[in-house]
Amino acid sequence: MAQIIDGKKIALQIREGIKRKALALKDAYGITPGLAVVLVGSDPASEVYVRNKKNACAMAGFYSQEITLPSSTTEAELLKRIVELNSDNMIHGILVQLPLPKHISPESIIEAIVPHKDVDGFHPYNIGRLFAGLPAPRACTPAGIVELLDQSGVDIAGKRAVIIGRSNIVGKPLSLMLLERHATVTICHSRTVGLPAIASQADLLIAAIGKANFVGAQMVKNGAVVVDVGVNRLADGSLVGDVDFHAVSPCAAKITPVPGGVGPMTIAMLLKNTLMAAELACLARGV
Numbered sequence: 022m023a024q025i026i027d028g029k030k031i032a033l034q035i036r037e038g039i040k041r042k043a044l045a046l047k048d049a050y051g052i053t054p055g056l057a058v059v060l061v062g063s064d065p066a067s068e069v070y071v072r073n074k075k076n077a078c079a080m081a082g083f084y085s086q087e088i089t090l091p092s093s094t095t096e097a098e099l100l101k102r103i104v105e106l107n108s109d110n111m112i113h114g115i116l117v118q119l120p121l122p123k124h125i126s127p128e129s130i131i132e133a134i135v136p137h138k139d140v141d142g143f144h145p146y147n148i149g150r151l152f153a154g155l156p157a158p159r160a161c162t163p164a165g166i167v168e169l170l171d172q173s174g175v176d177i178a179g180k181r182a183v184i185i186g187r188s189n190i191v192g193k194p195l196s197l198m199l200l201e202r203h204a205t206v207t208i209c210h211s212r213t214v215g216l217p218a219i220a221s222q223a224d225l226l227i228a229a230i231g232k233a234n235f236v237g238a239q240m241v242k243n244g245a246v247v248v249d250v251g252v253n254r255l256a257d258g259s260l261v262g263d264v265d266f267h268a269v270s271p272c273a274a275k276i277t278p279v280p281g282g283v284g285p286m287t288i289a290m291l292l293k294n295t296l297m298a299a300e301l302a303c304l305a306r307g308v
């Protein structure tokens with residue numbers, strides 16, 4: 022039976038460490054890490070995510086600003102808010118919650134954020150730095166997965182990693198982060214021919230496709246480590262991942278649950294990126 026990777030517990034430990042470092046930064050330099058979270062419209066899931074991010078900031082002793090704008094907000098209006106936040110010294114990180122309403126281009130908004138405040142790691146400059154193996158804010162969910170594996174004693178180097186999903190938020194950046202850690206990486210997606218056969222060769226299988234219970238036991242090698250990034254709401258209101266947890270647990274060595282696996286790590290990494298942005302701002306100002 023697989024060992025369950027407790028993302029909630031690991032994330033809380035990381036958040037405790039971040040809280041201590043934020044206090045130290047304040048004591049030494051009088052600077053409090055500040056995060057602006059921008060929400061356009063009233064998507065219920067996004068509202069929950071934004072509230073969680075705001076609460077996590079408060080618990081870590083960060084300053085946070087929540088900017089809630091109506092769904093009728095134009096791209097020009099949103100860009101203006103971003104420009105203001107770019108030059109706000111209290112704010113070290115800017116996060117624009119996705120998805121945005123259809124009439125706003127997420128690419129234009131992301132590119133308008135100054136790269137050193139892009140705590141989501143979505144700006145093309147930061148993605149380029151990740152591609153080149155240079156330090157930069159790293160996308161929170163994939164960074165959280167790598168951290169989760171490290172803290173669970175999973176050795177990534179040399180392993181055959183298969184990622185199911187090629188999104189800009191998870192699949193693509195995760196492939197680069199695992200490659201950086203010397204894994205042999207394959208990305209599968211909706212057009213992949215023979216996906217189950219490829220998945221079943223993985224030492225490390227990561228599911229990030231948004232399809233409830235997509236990964237069954239036949240896709241998992243005995244002794245594999247299985248990471249479930251999916252968050253799918255079923256008709257009965259229950260929350261399940263992309264992995265059929267009960268079917269896969271008997272053959273996996275380790276597995277992340279949903280909820281309580283990858284999700285809590287995303288917020289921990291957001292706080293980590295914001296703290297780092299504040300520390301770098303200190304250095305840049307020479308304080």
Ligand code: GUN
Nearest residue numbers: 116117118119120141161
């Ligand atoms: N929507 C879903 N995941 C994310 C994320 O990591 N960052 C932002 N900004 N929006 C999201």
